[in-house]
Amino acid sequence: MATTQGMSGIDVRSVTYELCGKLPLWIDKIYQFETRTLGIRLNGEEHAKFLLLIEAGRRVHLVKNFPTPPKNPPQFAMFLRKYLSGGKVLAIRQHGLERILIFDIGKGTLTYRLIIELFDEGNVILTDESYRIIKPLRHHRFKDRDIVPDAIYALSVTDPTGSLENLAITLAGDDRDLVRALAISCMLGGTYAEYVCRTAGIDKAMPALKADPGLLFKALTSLFDKVQHHVHPILSGTSCEPVILTPEPGSPSNETNRFSGFSEALEAFYPMTKAEKVRVASKPKFSDVEKIRKYQESAIKKFDEKIKKTEEIVAAIYENYQFVVHLISSLDTASKRLSWQEIEHHLRDTSSADAKRIVTFYPDEAAVEVDIGKKVKIFVHESIEQNAGRYYDIIKKFKKKKEGALRAMKTVKTKKKTIHRTIVPMKKLWYHRFRWFVTSDNIVVLGGRDASQNEELVKKYMAGGDLFVHADVHGASVVIVKGKTERMDEVAQFAASYSGAWRSGHFSADVYSALPTQVSKTPESGEFVSRGSFIVRGERTYYRDVPLAIGIGLILEPQAAVIGGPSSVIHSRTKIFAELKPGQFEPNDVAKKVLRILRQNVSPDEEKLLKGILNTDSVAAFVPPGGSDISGMK
Known part of the structure; x- marks a missing residue:
């Protein structure tokens, strides 16, 4: 799961799959906002536009808007523009389950690789097709590798989670307990390692070399399928996850928000960069009273819209009185001798104009949604007056909320302004x-x-x-x-x-x-x-x-x-x-x-x-x- 320190290998896998779904893509322009923060503007098919934000060592995902770039682009951004602008993204891939994202970019007769490192202090590295480094964002020499021009960028040879055979070899050579072996050797991290153990039905404390690799690989494959094909992101106070993992019995859920895509959740989770903060600071500032009033005015407007929409639904019910009464009577009678599946199958096959006005069936609620100028849910075991009463209750609820908001607007008091200290956790090295x-x-x-x-x-x-x-x-x-x-x-x-x-x-x-x-x-x-x-x-x-x-x-x-x-x-x-x-x-x-x-x-x-x-x-x-x-x- 993504934390304030950065994204995990599982998070990178989910984002990689999301980005691959946008292909084909073309590199438009590249920006550099801070020392480690870059942005790539991407063009897709049918005039689609995407903005990719990269914070080396921490995160990479799509965003809705970029921070305001500096007037004079930094040297590294200009260098990448020279090599990559106009190039076609041929492939986007993650190396195993490592926090490394690789873009293969074709330009003319040449192919380049843009490598994004999200571990430790991170890096963004441009290489040629054979992984010979052309230029990195940060030059560095390590014990076992050099990140400098003309050096070969070395990737690990095997992926412990890439196959059943690789997993079996990795576990057989690890003398730790199973959960630690999965978390460290297989790069799953603690949370996902425990999830894989639970899914496989294997005791996490048992020695890794004695665990059944077949059951574990099946659980791993299931996890990868979830984070790629069944993404339901959630955001909590301390983490952002691409999927809702099955909680252990008795453990509370940390879910607080849902998002349409993982990138959207990541954008909401991570604090703004310094460049973004400068941009926000330049916007008009409002007093506490003005902010509260604007919020209340917006709420009242929404209440009015909801009341108007619901009143139109009630009007539509009574304007189609005969149709609604007949619908209730027919479906109430039919449900006593047929299942809802049989009723739906029969009505879908008929050419009746009235039947075609039924949009959706709700068997668990004994209800249908019908199009009578407005889409209205009708409960077939209730009278037309009872159905209309449901919508009258909604109108009453929002009128009461509106009255409360109007009263609150008259009694707004300014609160004493407090200055909150910002504390930034030390990055995990x-x-x-x-x-x-x-x-x-x-x-x-x-x-x-x-x-x-x-x-x-x-x-x-x-x-x-x-x-x-x-x-x-x-x-x-x-x-x-x-x-x-x-x-x-x-x-x-x-x-x-x-x-x-x-x-x-x-x-x-x-x-x-x-x-x-x-x-x-x-x-x-x-x-x-x-x-x-x-x-x-x-x-x-x-x-x-x-x-x-x-x-x-x-x-x-x-x-x-x-x-x-x-x-x-x-x-x-x-x-x-x-x-x-x-x-x-x-x-x-x-x-x-x-x-x-x-x-x-x-x-x-x-x-x-x-x-x-x-x-x-x-x-x-x-x-x-x-x-x-x-x-x-x-």
């Missing part, structure tokens, strides 16, 4: 699932939460320019420093605090660092290296008697988040802060205590806005394993 902090000189430091993450950090994310750090005790997080830092004191405290030393109640520990080339999984002859452990060969750099302490704090600007790490770092970056040291209280109790401290230091209005950010889980993520005491706060 790829490394936030590990333990992490940023040093005082802005270097990212990562730590494993368990043996599995220790393995992943070393095998997947440790690069040549990094540094391997570990507490010199049994049972400690693998810590990776992503670059060169002058603050190894902060890194050492991070490594020491998230180690067995804390659990054992020690107040200091020794820590060492080594180069990536010194770290290996290959043991000496006759030895064994367990999961999450490594062999470090050669000389190490030691940091002796490192004090154990962790700070947990709340930042509100520029983005709101709970952060944790070495006390000195967190103390310098937050106004609301608690310091932990080894002690007697269990991790869950400590998390609740820290949460209370953080909440006591924000206003009630801020606490409401921080509901999805400031919670026990976000605090517990930074609490070390073992007993703790709160030794300081501010």
Whole structure:
């Protein structure tokens, strides 16, 4: 489901299918509104016009209107216009279930690919037909790929959800429980992973390698069919979904709104971009009284229209008195000996002019809709006066509403204007699932939460320019420093605090660092290296008697988040802060205590806005394993 952080792979699949339904399309003009926000004006058949909004790393969908573009188009927008304007969209596709959308665009004898990345910080990349990068929106070099001109854009080889065979191989090689394997390895996310387990009738907690891939693939296929062919979007306070998933027994529904298409729901769900806000700010402003009056005037107008329409229906009933009486009598009699299906079949086959005036049958209500100049629903077990009475009740209801609105217009009072603070949640980055902090000189430091993450950090994310750090005790997080830092004191405290030393109640520990080339999984002859452990060969750099302490704090600007790490770092970056040291209280109790401290230091209005950010889980993520005491706060 789409959240404020961005769209999921399932959401991308639904939007992709929606866009494919518009083909053939031609690229008209390309705009760039902000650093990561672009717009493409598309032309379809029979003079159809579509506007595609792209916010790299977050969303892509159709919109009704674009923000006002800058007077001088940015360089990247001009570059894309040069290559793509006038080109024909040959295909629109998603790569597997990844958050990657690819447009194949033909222009002349050449074919280009416009690749839209919606994961992490996102990107928009133009390549040739062989995926050689011509120009990206953002240049970037990663451990396993480069997003720079002339590099080859690499896509993953297999799609875990693409076939039964692929799914079976993926599950067989995953040692996690089923729901986590589906959520992470198959890129379904938590909500859809649980839905697939429920649909397949399989316990989500069972090991993934023991699950029946046939039942799961059938449930996956059913889910894909729903989000492509049976879209019924809903919008709640925290998410936007392309379909209504079957809720678990006893769970409340979050549905609040329905939309005709998923793009329409996404446009309503996502906050405006800065460019859109500027555009809105330039519009005429009305006072609170003027806004209320305009709303009331609009409501009264609608009430008048409804009253007029209903009065015309009543007039039509009595103008066709004989026909309506005969219709009621005939259908009431027929329904006593025939089913409604038989009655409908008989009347559809007859050439009677009166029968042809019946537009729709409602068997469950014993009613029909007839065309008597107005389309009117007639209940056949009620008299003509009772049928007319139903519409008189509607007239009375809207007249009463109109009277209430008129009274309210006379008593409108201005409300004291309150200024609401805007709180923007920190964007979820790829490394936030590990333990992490940023040093005082802005270097990212990562730590494993368990043996599995220790393995992943070393095998997947440790690069040549990094540094391997570990507490010199049994049972400690693998810590990776992503670059060169002058603050190894902060890194050492991070490594020491998230180690067995804390659990054992020690107040200091020794820590060492080594180069990536010194770290290996290959043991000496006759030895064994367990999961999450490594062999470090050669000389190490030691940091002796490192004090154990962790700070947990709340930042509100520029983005709101709970952060944790070495006390000195967190103390310098937050106004609301608690310091932990080894002690007697269990991790869950400590998390609740820290949460209370953080909440006591924000206003009630801020606490409401921080509901999805400031919670026990976000605090517990930074609490070390073992007993703790709160030794300081501010």
